[in-house]
Amino acid sequence: MIARWTDASHQFVSSSPSSVDEVRALIAEVRALPEPTMLFLERDGKLLAVGLGGALSPVTWMEPGGATFHTVGDLSRIGCIQLWSQTQLDDFFAELAIPEAAAIAAAIFFASTGERPPDLHWEADW
Numbered sequence: 001m002i003a004r005w006t007d008a009s010h011q012f013v014s015s016s017p018s019s020v021d022e023v024r025a026l027i028a029e030v031r032a033l034p035e036p037t038m039l040f041l042e043r044d045g046k047l048l049a050v051g052l053g054g055a056l057s058p059v060t061w062m063e064p065g066g067a068t069f070h071t072v073g074d075l076s077r078i079g080c081i082q083l084w085s086q087t088q089l090d091d092f093f094a095e096l097a098i099p100e101a102a103a104i105a106a107a108i109f110f111a112s113t114g115e116r117p118p119d120l121h122w123e124a125d126w
Helices: 019-030 099-113
Strands: 002-006 011-016 037-045 048-050 059-062 068-071 080-085 089-095 123-126
Touching: 002 019, 002 080, 019 037, 019 048, 019 099, 037 068, 037 099, 048 099
Parallel strands: 037 080
Antiparallel strands: 002 011, 002 037, 037 048, 048 059, 059 068, 068 123, 080 089
């Protein structure tokens, strides 16, 4: 597995966690950053990106062929939330974000199975 995120100096860094426990430790490290940050986890050509460090977390899934999906949270939310994504501060639609605890559970599921977490509401990107 490959993990990538933006560190406190806004550099895009990576590591290769080899166990679920190492992914848990990495999640804790990213959550401790001074600003909400996207964590990208890649395994077998599949990618799960989760927002960490804030109450709400955008989550994106990418299939090996390039098809992408995003979670749907509360559609009554209006506006955007900002997270560091790669080397820039990006806006994400608040209505698509889910609670951070659900995003963390999704990351642990992916680290354990290599599959898209089934218990989230997913919508295909067009």
